[in-house]
Amino acid sequence: MNIYSTCYTDGMRSTQRALAFVFVLLCGALGCDDPPAAPTVVIEIINALGDNPATEADRVEIRIAQEDRDPFVVEGDVTDGLFDLPIEVASLTRETRLSVRFFAEDELLSHGASPSFIPAVSGGLARIVVAAPGSCAVLRGAELAFPRHSIGAARADSFVLLAGGSDRDGPSGAIEFFDLLRAATDALPDAEPFGDARAVTLSASRVLITSALRGVTMFDLANLDMREPPVDLLSDSRAIVSRGGSGAVLVDGAQAHFIDARGSIESVALMSERAEPAIAWLGRSALVLGGGGGIETVAAGGALESLREEVIAGSGAVFSRASGVTYVDQESGRALRFRDCPGACVEEGMAYLPREGAAVAGRYIVGGDGSRTVDEVVETGDITPAFELVHPRRDARGVALFSGVLFVFGGEGAEGPRDEVEICVPTTLTE
Numbered sequence: 001m002n003i004y005s006t007c008y009t010d011g012m013r014s015t016q017r018a019l020a021f022v023f024v025l026l027c028g029a030l031g032c033d034d035p036p037a038a039p040t041v042v043i044e045i046i047n048a049l050g051d052n053p054a055t056e057a058d059r060v061e062i063r064i065a066q067e068d069r070d071p072f073v074v075e076g077d078v079t080d081g082l083f084d085l086p087i088e089v090a091s092l093t094r095e096t097r098l099s100v101r102f103f104a105e106d107e108l109l110s111h112g113a114s115p116s117f118i119p120a121v122s123g124g125l126a127r128i129v130v131a132a133p134g135s136c137a138v139l140r141g142a143e144l145a146f147p148r149h150s151i152g153a154a155r156a157d158s159f160v161l162l163a164g165g166s167d168r169d170g171p172s173g174a175i176e177f178f179d180l181l182r183a184a185t186d187a188l189p190d191a192e193p194f195g196d197a198r199a200v201t202l203s204a205s206r207v208l209i210t211s212a213l214r215g216v217t218m219f220d221l222a223n224l225d226m227r228e229p230p231v232d233l234l235s236d237s238r239a240i241v242s243r244g245g246s247g248a249v250l251v252d253g254a255q256a257h258f259i260d261a262r263g264s265i266e267s268v269a270l271m272s273e274r275a276e277p278a279i280a281w282l283g284r285s286a287l288v289l290g291g292g293g294g295i296e297t298v299a300a301g302g303a304l305e306s307l308r309e310e311v312i313a314g315s316g317a318v319f320s321r322a323s324g325v326t327y328v329d330q331e332s333g334r335a336l337r338f339r340d341c342p343g344a345c346v347e348e349g350m351a352y353l354p355r356e357g358a359a360v361a362g363r364y365i366v367g368g369d370g371s372r373t374v375d376e377v378v379e380t381g382d383i384t385p386a387f388e389l390v391h392p393r394r395d396a397r398g399v400a401l402f403s404g405v406l407f408v409f410g411g412e413g414a415e416g417p418r419d420e421v422e423i424c425v426p427t428t429l430t431e
């Protein structure tokens with residue numbers, strides 16, 4: 001892999017890009033396991049405006065992590081926004097994550113990270129957007145074609161499907177996708193209106209959508225001729241969670257429905273009936289909290305465990321952390337933390353005040369009525385401010401990468417539905 005800076009003309013505007021990673025077959029020293037005809041992949045590093053982020057930098061640091069290989073870091077000098085770094089990599093066919101940092105006199109100016117991807121099937125080009133640590137920026141040229149809020153948004157491989165929601169005229173059937181490797185948005189032909197929607201990842205190509213008007217639907221980005229495979233489940237519940245990218249769990253009433261990537265369903269009876277509870281995936285089981293019930297876990301095959309019997313009212317979001325469980329209930333405007341579950345499962349009040357219309361994206365709580373704030377639920381279970389959005393918005397949708405980089409889509413502002421896509425970069429990248 002060779003890393004260098006380059007210039008090229010983009011339409012009417014000539015832009016000096018900070019660098020282009022070019023993956024080449026320089027992997028003999030590391031024991032290359034690629035076929036002889038492995039492709040070349042160009043990886044550009046840009047800022048949110050699409051410009052060179054290295055003009056003020058004097059040093060660049062790049063970390064490469066590949067599946068089943070030890071991560072390594074290379075660094076080099078930057079002169080007038082230009083640099084050249086040759087790098088040997090093990091493979092172009094292994095899952096890869098990249099992170100980039102620019103420094104000036106040892107001060108971190110900007111950084112960013114790629115999603116996990118396989119270079120050999122990336123289509124030949126990928127972009128990493130960098131920004132100042134702890135900041136958000138609007139991605140120029142990545143706007144939604146159809147401004148709307150309450151979109152069903154979920155990642156499928158290196159794409160984010162953006163389905164339905166509501167625009168100025170009411171329920172929308174718009175289908176768009178955001179390409180995480182291009183930092184760009186594109187539209188597909190509309191579907192029947194979904195209205196307000198939520199979506200979760202089923203597999204590398206499939207997303208499950210639950211919406212106000214269409215109930216449960218599946219979308220397959222790899223087969224646009226049959227892009228909506230059938231799902232034999234009648235429900236408009238929004239209590240849904242991905243099973244780590246391999247299926248989903250949807251809770252409706254007294255049933256937990258385990259849905260695999262083919263759309264097959266196994267239904268398990270819960271200990272109590274619930275109305276729109278909070279739900280989180282723990283790796284082997286789903287944690288279900290609130291909605292008129294206590295706290296329990298449920299697994300495929302019917303394995304149940306009660307963690308707390310006392311009824312918890314309301315409907316919100318739950319976060320499982322090393323220290324316990326954090327529950328944010330927008331309906332009642334409260335936040336709770338539960339420690340030592342199972343067992344005592346002690347309830348603790350929190351000073352945090354939930355915002356109506358805030359969205360949940362991974363470990364983040366995004367926006368809300370009139371708010372630009374993005375909060376993070378950290379490993380201690382505490383909720384701390386992480387970013388300030390450029391534009392306040394409620395009912396936005398977000399997708400967080402492993403690194404902690406967050407993409408925020410649409411939402412509703414003071415003047416109606418928004419079309420901007422924002423990227424937020426944490427103070428410290430998770431590696």
